[in-house]
Amino acid sequence: MKDFTLSRRSFLKATAITGLAATISGSFKGIEKAAEAAGTEEKGEEKVVHTVCRACIAMCGVLAHVKNGRVVKIEGDPIHPMSCGRMCAKGLAAIQALYNPNRNKYPMIRAGERGENKWRRVSWDEAIDYIAKNLMEVREKYGAEGLVCTTGGGGNPEFGSARRFASVFGTPNWWEPGAQQCWMPRTSTYRLMYGLTEQSPLQTTSIADTDALEIYFHEDTPMKSLVMWGTCASNDNPSFGGRAVIALRAKGVKTVVVDPRLTNDAAKADVWLPIRPGSDVALMLAWIRYIIEHKLYDEEVCLKWSNLPFLVNTKTKMCLRESDVTPGGSPDTYMVWDKKTQSAQPLPYPWNDALEPELFGTYTVNGMECKTGFQMYKERCEEWTLEKAAEVCWLDAGKIEEAIKIYAEGPGGLSLGVATDQNPQSMQAAMGACALDLMMGYMQKPGTLLQNFKSVKFGGSAVSALYKFLPPEQFKKRLGSKEFKAALHWGSCHSPYVRKAILEGKPYPIKAWIERSGNKFAVMANAESWVPAMEKLDLIVHMYMYPTSFSTFADVLLPVTEWLESDFVVPSLNWIFPRQAVTHIYETMNETVIWAKIAKRCGQLGHQACKDSFDPAKTAPEQPYWESMDEFWSYMTTRRLGMTWKELCKKGPYEVMPISEWRRYGFYKQINPKTGQPNGFGTPTKKLEIYGEAFITLGRTGKPFAPYPVLDPVDKDYDPMPYYMEPAESPLPGSELAKEFPLVMTNGRLPYFHHGTLRNVPWLREIYPAPEIWIHPEAAKKSGVKTGDWVWVESKRNKTRAVAWVTEGINPGVVYMERFWFPETMNTATRGFKECNVNLLSSNEPPYNDMMGTYTLRGFLVKVYKADSAPEGIWLKPEEFKKWLPEYTEETPRVELEVGKNA
Numbered sequence: 001m002k003d004f005t006l007s008r009r010s011f012l013k014a015t016a017i018t019g020l021a022a023t024i025s026g027s028f029k030g031i032e033k034a035a036e037a038a039g040t041e042e043k044g045e046e047k048v049v050h051t052v053c054r055a056c057i058a059m060c061g062v063l064a065h066v067k068n069g070r071v072v073k074i075e076g077d078p079i080h081p082m083s084c085g086r087m088c089a090k091g092l093a094a095i096q097a098l099y100n101p102n103r104n105k106y107p108m109i110r111a112g113e114r115g116e117n118k119w120r121r122v123s124w125d126e127a128i129d130y131i132a133k134n135l136m137e138v139r140e141k142y143g144a145e146g147l148v149c150t151t152g153g154g155g156n157p158e159f160g161s162a163r164r165f166a167s168v169f170g171t172p173n174w175w176e177p178g179a180q181q182c183w184m185p186r187t188s189t190y191r192l193m194y195g196l197t198e199q200s201p202l203q204t205t206s207i208a209d210t211d212a213l214e215i216y217f218h219e220d221t222p223m224k225s226l227v228m229w230g231t232c233a234s235n236d237n238p239s240f241g242g243r244a245v246i247a248l249r250a251k252g253v254k255t256v257v258v259d260p261r262l263t264n265d266a267a268k269a270d271v272w273l274p275i276r277p278g279s280d281v282a283l284m285l286a287w288i289r290y291i292i293e294h295k296l297y298d299e300e301v302c303l304k305w306s307n308l309p310f311l312v313n314t315k316t317k318m319c320l321r322e323s324d325v326t327p328g329g330s331p332d333t334y335m336v337w338d339k340k341t342q343s344a345q346p347l348p349y350p351w352n353d354a355l356e357p358e359l360f361g362t363y364t365v366n367g368m369e370c371k372t373g374f375q376m377y378k379e380r381c382e383e384w385t386l387e388k389a390a391e392v393c394w395l396d397a398g399k400i401e402e403a404i405k406i407y408a409e410g411p412g413g414l415s416l417g418v419a420t421d422q423n424p425q426s427m428q429a430a431m432g433a434c435a436l437d438l439m440m441g442y443m444q445k446p447g448t449l450l451q452n453f454k455s456v457k458f459g460g461s462a463v464s465a466l467y468k469f470l471p472p473e474q475f476k477k478r479l480g481s482k483e484f485k486a487a488l489h490w491g492s493c494h495s496p497y498v499r500k501a502i503l504e505g506k507p508y509p510i511k512a513w514i515e516r517s518g519n520k521f522a523v524m525a526n527a528e529s530w531v532p533a534m535e536k537l538d539l540i541v542h543m544y545m546y547p548t549s550f551s552t553f554a555d556v557l558l559p560v561t562e563w564l565e566s567d568f569v570v571p572s573l574n575w576i577f578p579r580q581a582v583t584h585i586y587e588t589m590n591e592t593v594i595w596a597k598i599a600k601r602c603g604q605l606g607h608q609a610c611k612d613s614f615d616p617a618k619t620a621p622e623q624p625y626w627e628s629m630d631e632f633w634s635y636m637t638t639r640r641l642g643m644t645w646k647e648l649c650k651k652g653p654y655e656v657m658p659i660s661e662w663r664r665y666g667f668y669k670q671i672n673p674k675t676g677q678p679n680g681f682g683t684p685t686k687k688l689e690i691y692g693e694a695f696i697t698l699g700r701t702g703k704p705f706a707p708y709p710v711l712d713p714v715d716k717d718y719d720p721m722p723y724y725m726e727p728a729e730s731p732l733p734g735s736e737l738a739k740e741f742p743l744v745m746t747n748g749r750l751p752y753f754h755h756g757t758l759r760n761v762p763w764l765r766e767i768y769p770a771p772e773i774w775i776h777p778e779a780a781k782k783s784g785v786k787t788g789d790w791v792w793v794e795s796k797r798n799k800t801r802a803v804a805w806v807t808e809g810i811n812p813g814v815v816y817m818e819r820f821w822f823p824e825t826m827n828t829a830t831r832g833f834k835e836c837n838v839n840l841l842s843s844n845e846p847p848y849n850d851m852m853g854t855y856t857l858r859g860f861l862v863k864v865y866k867a868d869s870a871p872e873g874i875w876l877k878p879e880e881f882k883k884w885l886p887e888y889t890e891e892t893p894r895v896e897l898e899v900g901k902n903a
Helices: 007-016 031-037 094-098 124-142 159-169 185-191 240-250 280-293 297-304 373-383 386-393 395-409 417-423 426-439 485-489 493-503 527-534 549-551 591-604 608-612 630-642 645-651 694-699 762-769 775-785 878-884
Strands: 047-051 061-068 072-074 108-110 119-121 149-152 225-229 254-258 271-273 311-313 334-338 344-347 362-365 367-371 411-417 512-514 539-544 556-559 570-572 574-577 743-746 770-777 790-794 801-808 814-817 860-866
Touching: 047 240, 047 574, 061 493, 094 119, 119 373, 124 149, 124 512, 124 539, 124 556, 149 159, 159 512, 159 608, 185 426, 185 485, 225 240, 225 395, 240 254, 254 395, 271 395, 280 373, 280 386, 280 395, 280 426, 297 426, 311 334, 334 367, 362 694, 367 373, 386 395, 395 411, 411 426, 411 549, 417 426, 417 512, 485 694, 493 527, 493 801, 512 591, 539 549, 570 630, 591 608, 591 630, 630 645, 762 878, 770 775, 775 801, 775 860
Parallel strands: 149 512, 225 254, 225 411, 254 271, 512 539, 539 556, 743 814, 770 801
Antiparallel strands: 047 061, 061 072, 108 119, 108 556, 311 367, 334 344, 362 367, 570 574, 743 860, 770 814, 790 801, 790 860
């Protein structure tokens, strides 16, 4: 205990402001000198290792102090150029997560009935053999599509591992609870409108997902305004983006926050817009209308670098090509209306100075009615005055106008968060946000969020998909692939269709599920509706660091490594920081290796594709499967950086290139020496495709996301522009449902947990033992509740409990509650997820987003009323959490695993 230098008191003090320090440095000067001083050399019996946190997606720099094999101290790494030595409560509690007595320590196979909590310890070889033989049996009886593989955020995931194994085994069905409900609506939309970038294959303006890198240059960025829409950096990633936003604000950057809650960021904003959840697209259309009406857009960008002047056939909604009007014309050259000749003319890339294209207007070309892309937008937004948006969104029209004016001051940008990903208008909201930034010219300029900085050769998932191992006929079976083609950006199937296939056997039965994430029952919509499905599966495998509600249904439990036991390459601006295993305890294994072990055993049992997945000649140009993490990473680091994984760990942090080279602007204007033309953007036209013809093409063909051209077109073309659709459970006048359920529910993230993780960490649960429901005084008075009361929260699907917090810091018609589960009641009838879980109330039924398949996690109706008591068996007092405190020893031997050597 004497070596653990962070006390409970100092921990609570450090996290009182959720990891945000008062000082706001951010300089990258002297980083090499600091690295040398704080390096990994031994200091007596103690060594300090540079590594990177994975308690959430932020990945802050960490100094791990290791003594006698035990991690004895965690602190922020001051040389990390994005977190700058800061850490939040989640990261500072890493030692409690690592040495938690509830860790899954060994592979286990169920010994009793499901839910009895009876297990027998087995070797890794036995566990892998058991899984592989059952999978082969499912494949023989039902086809490879009878398996579903899943992963999820939180708890050190490698998202690509599940996807790759699915491809190799031959099932088209993999997913994660986020995907369609988190980030992918934005990544797919920005990919089609802004284009593929060198900086990231998943480029958006998300602060939480470390896309908005310009914010980390507060010392010299000319940024003047920042809009945070459905995101709260001080909660999502306080030590990372939260710190950077504080620095920008201190410099004078004006901020607008669009959020129904008065979050920490909203409290400091110049304008707070407490929007009604689910009405975001209406507000975005009003912003676009105002910007067009007042000519606030960047005319040069819109005219010369976007497709807004392109003529659109109003019947087909497709852009007019030269080949559409001139025999022998190019299908890759687009038509504009030339003001000089008053005729339609082809506009070659990048520009023709002889032409003077119109930005707005309706014209007739060869008998076809055509409008410019910008005219199409103008007409789409026409009805959305500030007054109408204010009425629909429950806002003040004057505040909306003030927010738009701040945004237009620029340079700046609109950081769109996860909130809009979690309702059936997910793609339309992303389209609206992207269109706004592109119309304003907020891209690839100093001070803007959308950039195309140079690649450091790593980023995102490191495990390649190996789609070529998935035959076209199997790919076509992917559940939801016809309807929801935008989800093909990550290759994800549609989880509500998976549930239906399990329950009904249509269009085919699913009989096995391999899951790698925390607690699906905390994060899936209408979570209890999955219970009957779980009971119909023949095989359920759960790999995670500790048991959760999902584990109670499992047949096999596999122990995976915590982030302090894991290896990963983490880019940070122009640097690479290796997350390196600083210890290893019990028989835990990195999931990246577990999936490979299962594939290898399936190959030995006669699965040819699994066998071939280890053959570099068969997988080329992608990496073959691996036997260890060192082999996995060395394959990539050797090819990309010219050094092995161990050499990178020894050298790291590693500067890939000087910051002046990496931080480039205006790449789209720079001349490509191969073509002699400007680079343009990563779209088919090389221009900003604000008018979304690409969405129509996606729906008809699956391009550019589908690996095979075998999909049938959608029944109805996707709309090329954002449009507003009122939520299915509307609170507006005339709603019958609102008479019984008058309040609109939203949820969000806390700075103490990430998704469904860390509810078993004592100090974090002491800070936040049970979920609160934020409720406005007006609504609280009507419901007869006051702060501290236990209340029932009920939707038309289910009900759950929470602790009331009465606050004026929320829209009067809205309530907020966080998803939650209780490890202490996991082995009771509730399985730990039914006591206080907002996702008992959310909906996994239609309507879904037409392109992505997103269901409703936010923006549904509930009622709140007083409960008699707290749920039975949950822990609320600090002393109760002592049972989960680690037992400290003087020495922890490092465990080395040898699995399947003789298999």
